[in-house]
Amino acid sequence: MRKLLVAGLLATSVASVVNAQEVLRVEKISVATDVKEEEAKGKVAEATQEEIKITRQIDIGEILSNLFPEINHIRKGGTANDIVIRGFGRDNINVLLDGARIYGACPNRMDPAIFHMSTRQVAEVKILEGPFDVENQGSLAAVVNVISKDPTEGVGGNLYFTGGSFNYLHGGFDVNVGNDTVKVLAGYTKQYSKPYESGEGKKFTEYPQDKSAYKESEKDHTAFNIDNAWLKVVYTPDTDQTLKLNYAFDEAKDVLYPYLMMDAIYDRTHRINGEYYIKSLDLKITGYWNFVRHDMQDRWRMSSNMSLEPELGYAMRTLAKTKTYGAKIEKGFKIGDVNVKAGIDGYLRNWKADNVILMMMKMDNRGMIPDVDITDIGVFVKGSKKINNIVISAGLRYDHTESDASKGALGTSNQGLYDKYYGAGNYSLSETDNYVSGNIVARYKFDNRSSAYIGFGHTVRVPDPEERYIALAKPMTNPDWVGNPNLDPVQNNEVDAGVEYYWGVFGLKANVFYSDLTDYIYLTKIKALDNSKDAMSYQNIDAHIYGWDFTVIGMVSDTVSVELGAACQRGKKDSGNYEDSDMAEIPPLKARLAVKYDDGVKFGQIETIYSARQHNVDSDLNEYPTKSYYVVNVKGGVNMGDRAFVGIGVDNLFDKNYYTYLSYSRNPFHTGTKVPEPGRFIYMNVNYKF
Ligand SMILES: [Cu+2]
Incomplete structure (x- = not known):
């Protein structure tokens, strides 16, 4: 939206934004755009687009949560923030990297x-909210596609550095070499930090208590130490064909998670993506493979002192790995005056985690995630047609998904867990699910820029390997954690409506949604059939989530703009085993007001973020109210000629001590550590283009 206003009102200053500023574009896509229009690069007729110029550059989850009131982050530590969109998290939202599926190992x-x-590799983040994606399996409530930078023609590169509070350092470079047939981009970054301090001046390592407390000697332990490297090659033998190959490696070491009872020793990822496109046929073939290996231990916590084998240095450890690979063929064509896109895709997701607990007695929890394979094959078709001022679009998808857990992967301690809680013979470790997803949307165009839409979508996602098959037996006193092999896939029937309206120098974008959920997967407390022990497990419940969001933008002058956005959502349970009908992890009202100055050379922004108190909590999962907060962030930067850019910023200017609603882990048995947001955080970005 901002871009549109800029394009309409500030055509002259747009041209001057060709300089050393590193920009991360974030685009919220609306449904029911013409298929062709949607894909025409640079033409964002129905999109909100935001250009992020100066940030701490820590992680994308935090950046998105800062920008969009309907996106919230789950704060587990200094980095690696997970996101919740409109109250939907985990596998209910599809997060893709360059269009490829990838899953965490932990x-x-x-x-x-x-x-x-890494933030430095990202060119653009595209977000489509609601159940309107048929191109990928399981986009139940939203899809987020994080797209990496492409190499360009010419020789050059960037050197960049960000430094900030709490010994935060982020440095790296990328080098680009390309002619009209072959283009190569290679990059490397390193990120390092000590634990940040909250507004009350305490390090985040001081918050966990009792067994989870950090050892005195580890309270100043490195909070994260991450290396990323990537290589992307684009080959265009003629004007008709494009081949893109991308390899990325990242290794995150010493990542602390005060939210949890363990920390990551390392997390190592390899990603390969390939894409071949033939323009004249409008045919795209993509393939990908990725692998993540993750090692978490309690060695920096007090609990490790209770180890039965002290020489190992830990009392709890999980070693996990996951790989995902898949392929897709898609083709665009026209039937009469209807633009159509059809495709077939498939993927395999494998996940295995081995846990051991050496407290009181040795728990051999190999196969905590018991080598689960999820294989999916799906076909889809979508189309759009313009009838006068109305664009009608519709999509349909069919999936066949198989989930298989391996009994042989289970260790001696967790072998009997499904029998203990669900009864021998009452479940199966392999499931087949077949389901249809689809949507239809009508958009009425008032003029070239303004429009209103209403749409209905039906989407389905299969339970993830953890929800169906996790098997973690804990020492006698603690509850077990066991998957429910009998879970059914989640179904979402949702209606969305919205308006995008431009009036002079003002723009408004607003949406409402109502999601009716059948078999939504929800945490629950269960008892062993012989009543000998309790466990945390999952159940299918019926529920509904509804909410709204809006953004208003005004261009006060050629250089000054004001943005105001807010979002709110509620979630209620309609069935299942509950006492409290409020759903868990549904963030409260959040609003953002920003005033920006941008003359093409100098840039400045004052931003305030407000979150209301959340008292609609699920007491069944031991949720408790979270107070409202209000923070102010400022930043400014200047282009030094065409090659250098320097920016400085202060997040949480007034050093407020505050918590977001998603700052602690939900568990029906106990509450974990509540992790505060960082206190005042001063940072500087320097970028040099060569
Ligand atoms: Cu982990």
Whole structure:
């Protein structure tokens, strides 16, 4: 939206934004755009587009949460923030990197998908909210596609550095070499930080208590130490064909998660993507493979002192790995005056995690995630047609998904867990699910820029390997954690409506949604059939989530703009085993007001973020109210000629001590550590283009 206003009102200053500023574009896509229009690069007729110029550059989850009131982050530590969109998290939203599926290896989501691409590699983030994506399996409530930078023609590169509070350092470079047939981009970055301090001046390592407390000697332990390297090659033998190949590696070491009872020793990821496009046929073939290996231990916590084998240095450890590979063929064509896109895709997701607990007695929890394979094959078709001022679009998708857990992967301690809680013979470790998803949307165009839409979508996602098959037996006193092999896929029937309206120098974009959920997967407390022990497990419930969001933008002058956005959502349970009908992890009202100055050379912004108190909590999962907060962030920067850019910023200017609603882990048995947001954080970005 901003871009549109800029394009309409500030055509002259747009041209001057060709300089050393590193820009991360974030685009919220609306449904029911013409298929062709949607894909025409640079033409964002129905999109909100935001250009992020100066940030701490820590992680994308945090950046998105800052920008969009309907996106919230789950704060587990200094980095790797997971995201919740409109109250939907985990596998209910699809996060893709360059269109490829990727999943974290950690059963506690220490490494969410969005964490596996470094901020410096990102060109653009595309967000489609609601159940309107048929091109990918399981986009239940939203799809987020994080797209990496392409190499360009010519020789050049960037050197960049960000430094900030709490010994935060982020440095790196990229080098680009290209002619009209072959273009190569290679990059490397390193990120390092000590634990940040909250507004009350305490390091985040001081918050966990009792067994989870950090050892005195580890309270100043490195908070994260991450290396990323990537290589992207684009080959265009003629004007008709494009081949893109991308390899990326990241290694995150010493990542602390005060939210959880363990920390990551390392998290190592390899990603390969390939894409071949023939323009004259409008045919695209893509393939990908990625692999993540993750090691978490409690060696920096007090609990490790209780180890039965002290020489190992830990009392709890999970070693996990996951790989995902898949392919897609898609083709665009026209039937009469209807633009159509059809495709077939498939993927395999494998996940295995081995846990051991050496407290009181040795728990051999090999196969905590028991080598689960999820294989999916799907076909889709979508189309759009313009009838006078109305664009009608529709999509349909069919999926066949198989989920298989391996009994042989289970260790001696967790072998009997499904029998203990669900009864021998009452479940199967392999499931087949077949389902249809689809949507229809009508958009009425008032003029070239303004429009209103209403749409209905039906989407389905299969339970993830953890929800169906996790098997973690804990020492006698603690509850077990066991998947529910009998879970059914989640179905979302949702109606969305919205308006995008431009009036003089003002723009408004607003949406409402109502999601009716059948078999939504929800945490629950269960008892062993012989009543000997309790466990945390999952159940299918019926529920509904509804909400709204809006953004208003005004161009006060050629250089000054004002943005105001807000979002709110509610979630209610309609069935299942509950006492409290409020759903868990539904963030409260959040608003953002920003005033920006941009003359093409100098840039400045004052931003305030407000979050209301959340008292609609699920007491069944031991949720408790979270107070409202209000923070102010400022930043400014200047282009030094065509090659250098320097920016400085202060987040949480007034050093407020505050918590977001998603700052602690939900568990029906106990509450974990509540992790505060960082206190005042001063940073500087320097970028040099060569
Ligand atoms: Cu982990």
